[in-house]
Amino acid sequence: MTDTQGVQDFEGLKALVTGGASGIGRATADLLAARGAQVAVLDLAPSSVDKPLLGYLADVTDDASVRSAVAAAVADLGGLDVLINNAGIGAQGTVEDNDDAQWHRVLDVNVLGMVRTARATLPHLRESAHAAIVNTCSIAATAGLPQRALYSASKGAVLSLTLAMAADHVREGIRVNCVNPGTVDTPWVGRLLDAAPDPDAERAALEARQPTGRLVSAAEVAGAIAYLASPLSGATTGTALAVDGGMQGLRLRPVGQ
Numbered sequence: 001m002t003d004t005q006g007v008q009d010f011e012g013l014k015a016l017v018t019g020g021a022s023g024i025g026r027a028t029a030d031l032l033a034a035r036g037a038q039v040a041v042l043d044l045a046p047s048s049v050d051k052p053l054l055g056y057l058a059d060v061t062d063d064a065s066v067r068s069a070v071a072a073a074v075a076d077l078g079g080l081d082v083l084i085n086n087a088g089i090g091a092q093g094t095v096e097d098n099d100d101a102q103w104h105r106v107l108d109v110n111v112l113g114m115v116r117t118a119r120a121t122l123p124h125l126r127e128s129a130h131a132a133i134v135n136t137c138s139i140a141a142t143a144g145l146p147q148r149a150l151y152s153a154s155k156g157a158v159l160s161l162t163l164a165m166a167a168d169h170v171r172e173g174i175r176v177n178c179v180n181p182g183t184v185d186t187p188w189v190g191r192l193l194d195a196a197p198d199p200d201a202e203r204a205a206l207e208a209r210q211p212t213g214r215l216v217s218a219a220e221v222a223g224a225i226a227y228l229a230s231p232l233s234g235a236t237t238g239t240a241l242a243v244d245g246g247m248q249g250l251r252l253r254p255v256g257q
């Protein structure tokens with residue numbers, strides 16, 4: 001299988017994508033496979049994954065579940081070169097709105113989930129000549145967004161974790177980077193819009209927040225993740241790549257002014 005440009009930079013490489021059954025993770029798994037990788041997806045809902053992707057049931061909040069799914073995937077793939085830490089969940093509200101159980105839950109999935117998969121995969125990544133980890137972070141790590149206190153704290157931790165891991169593993173030949181998407185048109189955002197009092201107005205507000213005037217696509221985030229994971233980016237480690245329609249870096253004047 002080839003992508004539209006016929007780039008096969010992942011030929012012979014083996015990749016694992018958490019949360020790869022939906023949205024950004026699914027688009028990433030599909031793109032890596034199209035560019036030549038053998039790809040394993042770890043997810044709560046692996047049955048929605050079909051060939052050439054391999055699906056494995058795993059809950060990133062459960063260390064035993066992660067370890068056994070990683071062991072099965074690495075055995076089936078015959079090694080591992082690329083880890084995409086992407087599984088994550090959202091939370092809404094100010095710092096007053098989420099109780100301790102919600103804080104523990106979101107940090108457990110979004111931060112410790114990445115720690116567990118990294119711990120389980122690092123011994124295999126050390127064996128690779130092209131080892132790379134890409135974490136799915138968020139613009140919420142670098143910009144203050146209203147009603148996202150818990151979610152932002154989790155993604156801020158992911159950004160710092162990415163830098164610390166990049167430092168720890170650079171001399172082992174393992175690169176670690178993250179992507180910071182803006183609002184991406186995935187099933188997750190679809191669920192948020194469905195829950196809004198006026199979904200059309202909510203979508204328009206989210207689109208207007210991005211200088212490009214539209215939501216980011218899952219394929220665009222997958223492209224950035226593939227860029228960071230590719231052997232072609234062998235000198236890039238410890239970076240956060242914004243994929244946000246200019247939301248973090250640009251300051252536009254209102255339309256017509």
Ligand SMILES: NC(=O)c1ccc[n+]([C@@H]2O[C@H](COP(=O)([O-])OP(=O)(O)OC[C@H]3O[C@@H](n4cnc5c(N)ncnc54)[C@H](O)[C@@H]3O)[C@@H](O)[C@H]2O)c1
Pocket residue numbers: 018019020021022023024025042043044045058059060061086087088089109136137138139180181182183184185186187188189
């Ligand atoms: N959609 C956005 O606007 C947006 C923006 C910035 C960052 N992100 C990040 O992108 C990542 C993916 O988001 P998405 O929009 O594609 O969401 P999504 O809900 O479409 O997909 C998330 C996937 O993760 C899986 N998952 C959730 N909890 C899990 C667990 N405990 N163990 C294993 N798998 C689990 C789900 O089953 C699902 O397949 C998340 O880390 C999210 O924080 C999303």
